[in-house]
Amino acid sequence: MRTLHASIDLAHVSADISTNLLISLVTASSMLLIALTTEKCVPHARPPSSEHAWFNIRYTVVMLGILAGLRPLLLGVPLMFTRALGVGWITFAPGALGWWCAFLAVLVMTDLLEYLFHRAQHRFSVLWRMHELHHSAEHYDVTLSYRHFWFEPLLKMTLLYPLIGVVFNVPAAVGMAVGIVFLVNHHVAHMNVRLSPRRFLLLISHPQYHRLHHSRNECYYNKNFCDLLPLWDILFGTLQQPARDQFVDVGLDSGAAPRSLMQALLWPWRRN
Numbered sequence: 549m550r551t552l553h554a555s556i557d558l559a560h561v562s563a564d565i566s567t568n569l570l571i572s573l574v575t576a577s578s579m580l581l582i583a584l585t586t587e588k589c590v591p592h593a594r595p596p597s598s599e600h601a602w603f604n605i606r607y608t609v610v611m612l613g614i615l616a617g618l619r620p621l622l623l624g625v626p627l628m629f630t631r632a633l634g635v636g637w638i639t640f641a642p643g644a645l646g647w648w649c650a651f652l653a654v655l656v657m658t659d660l661l662e663y664l665f666h667r668a669q670h671r672f673s674v675l676w677r678m679h680e681l682h683h684s685a686e687h688y689d690v691t692l693s694y695r696h697f698w699f700e701p702l703l704k705m706t707l708l709y710p711l712i713g714v715v716f717n718v719p720a721a722v723g724m725a726v727g728i729v730f731l732v733n734h735h736v737a738h739m740n741v742r743l744s745p746r747r748f749l750l751l752i753s754h755p756q757y758h759r760l761h762h763s764r765n766e767c768y769y770n771k772n773f774c775d776l777l778p779l780w781d782i783l784f785g786t787l788q789q790p791a792r793d794q795f796v797d798v799g800l801d802s803g804a805a806p807r808s809l810m811q812a813l814l815w816p817w818r819r820n
Contacts, residue, residue, distance in 0.1 A: 565616050565617050565620060566616075568615075568616040568619060568620075569612060569613055569616035569617075572612040572616060573609070573612060575731075576608060576612060576694065579693075579731065579732075579735050580605070580608075580690060580691065580693075583690035583735045583736070583739055584601075584689075584690060584691075586739065586741075587689060587690060587739055587740055587741060590741050590742070590743075591742040592741065592742060593688070593740050593741060593742045593743075593755070593756070593759070594687070594740065594795060596687070596689055596740055597687040597689075600686070600687040600689070600691070601687075601689055601691045603809075604685070604691035604692060604694060604695050605691055607694070607695060607809055607812050607813075608691070608694035608695075610809060610813065611694065611696070611698045611813075614698045614813075615698060615701055615702065618702060619702070619705065622702060622705065622706050625706040625707070625710075626705070626706055626709070626710035626713075629707075629710040629711070629714065630710060630713060630714060633714045634714065635713055635714055635717065636714075636715075636716065636717025636718075637714065637715050637716070637717075638653070638715055638716050638717065639716075639717045640716075640717075647719065647721075647722065650716065650718040650719070650722045651718075651725055651726060653716060653718075654712060654716055654718055654722055654723065654726045655726045655729060655776075656777070657711075657712055657715065657716070658709075658712060658726055658730065659730075659774070659776045659777050659780070660780060661708050661709075661711065661712070662708075662730075662774075662775040662776075663773055663774050663775060663780040663781075663784075665704065665708055666773045666774075666775070667773055667786075669700075670773070677815070677816040678697035678699060678700050678815070678816050679696075679697070679700065680800065680815065681695060681696065681697045682695050682696050682697070683762060683798075683799070683800055684799065684800050684804055684805040684806065684815075685762070685798065685799060685805070686798065686799040687740075687798070688755075688759055688762060688798045689738065689739065689740040690735050690738050690739045690740070691738075692738045693734050693735050693737075693738045695812075697812075697815055697816065698813065729776070730775065730776065733752075733753065733775070733776050736754070736755065737754065737755055737757075737758040737775075738755065738758065739755045740755070742793075742795070743755055743756060744756050744790070744792050744793050744794070750779075750782065750787075750789070751777075751778070752776060752778070753772075753774055753775065753776055753777070753778060756790045756794070756795065757772055757790060758772060759790075759795060759796060759798065760772050760788055760790050760794075760796055761773065762796075762798040762799075763796040763797065763798060764796075764797050764798060764800065764801050765796060765797070766801065768788055768796065770786060771787070771788035772786065772787065772788055773786050
């Protein structure tokens with residue numbers, strides 16, 4: 549009987565992993581297809597590199613597979629958080645007004661947590677050695693959206709995002725809507741487009757704004773950390789406004805970059 553139960557549990561886990569991987573691949577493929585098509589239809593900020601894009605796409609597929617496999621094994625960590633701290637300290641009134649208040653509250657808190665975590669990634673060496681993979685890219689395009697060391701999303705899933713559920717009690721649709729906003733924004737912010745907006749420059753992040761954060765020029769290090777709202781860069785003194793038509797060179801000043809998928813997957817421990 550125990551063997552039967554173990555087989556059933558293993559089958560459920562395998563099905564969950566396959567479902568998670570399929571959803572991730574379909575979502576990533578759809579977003580990348582739309583963004584890459586858009587990039588082809590508008591002026592580029594810098595000449596594109598098909599070699600760079602293809603490397604990032606191959607890494608994305610492998611990374612999503614790793615995440616799909618490890619995610620079910622780590623679900624117990626956020627459950628421990630919520631059991632220890634409780635859930636839904638703040639609730640919202642029913643109806644459309646309450647829904648939009650919940651949406652804005654979750655969006656703002658999520659963006660603040662993303663900003664603080666991003667600052668930590670640049671401040672603490674153990675986090676920087678992982679995050680460095682994202683900054684090692686020498687070309688800036690939408691495929692860079694997924695060039696994150698595979699353990700970083702797991703850290704956010706287990707330690708960061710559960711805090712939102714602890715603070716706010718909101719409908720699932722609110723969380724989904726906020727997730728879509730950040731998903732779209734993350735792709736847009738990494739697009740290789742010659743866009744230099746002057747109006748509403750500091751209301752929301754955009755490709756030129758975030759590109760500056762990836763600059764290999766030392767004077768722009770530790771600037772423009774925000775994910776969505778430049779408000780946090782303004783409040784915490786990390787704002788750097790790009791000049792008109794300024795599209796900086798990106799990458800690490802050391803020139804370090806993975807030359808193979810294996811180097812990327814082992815990036816914190818392996819160098820060129």
